[in-house]
Amino acid sequence: MPATILALLAALFYLSATALQLLHIVQQHRQVNRSFIALSIGALLCHAGVVWRNIFEGGGVELGFYKVSALFFLAINIICILSLIRRPLQNLLVALFPLSAMAVLVATYAPDSAPIRTDLPSGILLHIGSSILAYAVLTLAAAQAALLAAQDRQLKHRHTRGLVQILPPLQLMEKMLFELLWIGEILLTVAIASGFVFLDDIFAQHLVHKTVLTLGAWLLLAVLLWGRYQLGWRSKTAVRLTLAGFALLLLAYFGTKLVLELVLQRV
Numbered sequence: 001m002p003a004t005i006l007a008l009l010a011a012l013f014y015l016s017a018t019a020l021q022l023l024h025i026v027q028q029h030r031q032v033n034r035s036f037i038a039l040s041i042g043a044l045l046c047h048a049g050v051v052w053r054n055i056f057e058g059g060g061v062e063l064g065f066y067k068v069s070a071l072f073f074l075a076i077n078i079i080c081i082l083s084l085i086r087r088p089l090q091n092l093l094v095a096l097f098p099l100s101a102m103a104v105l106v107a108t109y110a111p112d113s114a115p116i117r118t119d120l121p122s123g124i125l126l127h128i129g130s131s132i133l134a135y136a137v138l139t140l141a142a143a144q145a146a147l148l149a150a151q152d153r154q155l156k157h158r159h160t161r162g163l164v165q166i167l168p169p170l171q172l173m174e175k176m177l178f179e180l181l182w183i184g185e186i187l188l189t190v191a192i193a194s195g196f197v198f199l200d201d202i203f204a205q206h207l208v209h210k211t212v213l214t215l216g217a218w219l220l221l222a223v224l225l226w227g228r229y230q231l232g233w234r235s236k237t238a239v240r241l242t243l244a245g246f247a248l249l250l251l252a253y254f255g256t257k258l259v260l261e262l263v264l265q266r267v
Contacts, residue, residue, distance in 0.1 A: 013043030123198030
């Protein structure tokens with residue numbers, strides 16, 4: 001099936017699943033509905049087909065800004081859906097699915113912004129793969145932190161309806177956040193280490209901003225995890241440092257890639 005049709009189907013499934021989950025939120029249902037899971041799986045399969053055709057077909061690998069964005073959202077959604085087995089993260093998908101629909105459509109219909117690469121060794125692919133997985137997990141952590149901040153604020157103002165009613169207890173929300181942070185920090189460590197090992201010069205002129213910002217995000221999250229278990233840092237500090245670290249990562253990868261490819265047209 002052509003990528004153009006798959007992209008339209010993926011967007012349709014994503015938006016239908018979003019509408020269904022919003023209905024469940026309004027009705028204050030906490031359990032995951034089977035129809036929601038079915039729509040989500042359909043969206044992921046179509047999304048995966050689009051990513052494969054856009055990035056990996058053509059005798060090499062194309063890692064343009066729009067294509068990588070679609071791969072990034074696919075990784076986020078897969079991780080979030082798999083996490084539903086253990087943790088109630090389905091409300092995060094209300095924000096992620098519409099963005100995923102937009103990403104998959106743009107990746108399919110927008111012009112290419114990078115050439116096809118046929119000279120990528122396995123070490124570089126490890127670096128790219130671990131980077132994307134780290135960004136995906138830490139994006140979920142940032143979304144979780146935003147929900148945690150909203151929930152904490154409502155509880156402090158003694159609001160017991162609305163968001164508080166559909167979210168898990170505050171302690172579980174904090175636990176879920178730090179689980180995501182641990183996984184994200186480990187993956188980010190692999191990404192940084194593989195970059196140092198397999199890239200010719202990780203501090204080259206076109207990479208230095210990305211490297212410095214990524215190291216800053218890694219250090220910020222490491223301090224947060226240390227403070228959590230050594231000093232007992234709680235929700236407010238965790239939210240601020242998580243969002244700050246995530247902002248640095250966004251600037252490091254997507255900000256740098258956007259400027260190089262779309263503004264300066266350097267690849």
